[in-house]
Amino acid sequence: DYYTATSDLEVLFAAENILVEKFDDYLNKVEQKQTEIKEFLNYVDALQAEMSDPEAYHGNPLNAIVTIRRFVYQWKHDVLEKIFSTQDYDDYKITIANELQQLNITMPTQDDILGAGSGLLRLQETYKLSTSELADGKILDRQTEAELSASDCYEMGRNAHELNQHQYAVEWLLQARSLNQHPENITQVSDLQILELLAPALNRTGNLKLAHMLNSEILKQQPAHEAAIRDNIYYLHEMLRQRHILTAPQEDQGEDGKRSEEKPSKPDKYELYRRTCRGELRPTARQQRNLRCRYTDNNVPFRRLAPFKMELLSEDPFVAYYHNAMHESEMEQLQDVGFGNLKRTRVGQNSTAATSSIRNSKGIWLWYEKNSWLASIYQRLEDITGLSMESGEALQLANYGIGGQYEPHYDYMSSPTNDWKGNRILTALFYINDVDMGGGTAFPYLPLLVNPVKGSVVVWYNMHSSTEKDFRVLHAGCPVLKGSKWICNEWMHEGGQEFRRPCGLAPERTKSAAYEA
Ligand SMILES: O=C(O)CCC(=O)C(=O)O
Ligand SMILES: [Fe+2]
Secondary structure (H helix, E strand, C coil), rough: CCCCCHHHHHHHHHHHHHHHHHHHHHHHHHHHHHHHHHHHHHHHHHHHHHCCCCCHHEEEEHHHHHHHHHHHHHHHHHHHHHHCCHHHHHHHHHHHHHHHHHHHCCCCHHHHHHCCCCHHHHHHHHHHHHHHHHHHEECCCCECCCCHHHHHHHHHHHHHHHHHCCCHHHHHHHHHHHHHHHCCCCCCCCCCHHHHHHHHHHCCCHHHHHHHHHHHHHHHHHHCCHHHHHHHHHHHHHHHHHHHHHHCCCCCCCCCCCCCCCCCCCCCHHHHHHHHCCCCCCCHHHHHCCCCCCCCCCCCCCHHHHCCCEEEEEECCCCCEECCCHHHHHHHHHHHHHHHHHHHHHHHEHHEEEECEEEEEEEEEECCCCCHHHHHHHHHHHHHHHHCCCCCCEEEEEECCCCEEEEEECCCCCCCCCCCCCCCCEEEEECCCCCCCCEEEECCCCCCCEEECCCCEEECCCCCCCCCCCCCCCCCEEEEEEEEEEEEEEEEEECCCEEEEEECCCCHHHHHCCCCC
């Protein structure tokens, strides 16, 4: 698919170049044919104009053969067959298909539109983006070159409608309608098409009257419109019913009928996640008091000369950046490996892993054994974390596309495999590029938003030193708002860390118990 990673969209430009080249060719050929046909028609015109006495003309046996020949050869072969034959068209279709296949390019589908559309809706929801500003190319406070047409907005409205996001559907369809008012815009969507979706969407958002009004507009334009006739009956019926309810005497609710006052519900983890992504939730000043940057060698002799620049983000649980943790050449190589090789990432464990909207990105596993050039990264991870990489997983490279995100989750496995490696004790997440807007790593319970910094790695423990799960480190990848996000993550396991991260004596579970789902 084309919506989970930005890297794949770039091949579509190659596909488009092929199409432009081939159709240029095709149109030249068609033009050539048209000129030839025009010339022939002029010749016939002139011939007939010269012919003052047709009977005398055909009385001449020489002329008879000329006329008949004209039909058999020129009309039949040069005009009719030429213009009605689809041979050229078929040839082009075949060569285009072949060339795209050679480049391994498949055409985007309706599913891709829906995927990209739902990504955009997620961005709207997460970052509270206004529909009309988006249509104008404005993303938060940044004006971009992009601009959506009436038909793009219509498409967004249709997507939102299909995804049952009726409020957004209404907004996008109204936007399409207002863009349609400008006749200078080339639009491929009619007012009728917009109304056909707008009326039901309004009804679904509770605007029955407005839905009925717009439905009447459809009927004005097309009195025999079947769906509109049916809906009209429904709307009238529904309005009558509601009026009846309003005027009917209210039943005495008595003592028992007293509605218990609705308690404001505790914000759920998704709401906290969105607020953290927007930067509305931050650590308190008290939480930040002891946070500082420092250079550290982590007791690695070589690092005394080239210490890590550590930036502590949270003391307990431990979350920290290590800046300049990857070389430019390594990041370039990682992206080179990634281009074209990424597969939709899966969530879950081995056999039950599946693609899911929980994580819409594309990724690839890079095994250290098979990629000797990763040896220095392997070593650096040990130096930074002080842990053994012996039980670590392969390095995972991932790229998020439009609206790409990873919903709130824990990295540890609910039931770790029963071998010596144990559970995912620590996560190291490298940022391979700077993200234009959005795409931070959010910890909704801390609350902390870690912004991607190219070349930095953010490290956190998923488990207490008593090896109990730390429920405070729920985290997520915020949707990418603009640009693309490349990351690389390493999950290190418990196995082999006995002497490196000694187990705590007292259970630390109490610290995080309140956050258990
Ligand atoms: O993309 C991110 O910022 C988070 C990634 C993540 O949580 C993971 O890979 O486990
Ligand atoms: Fe994670």
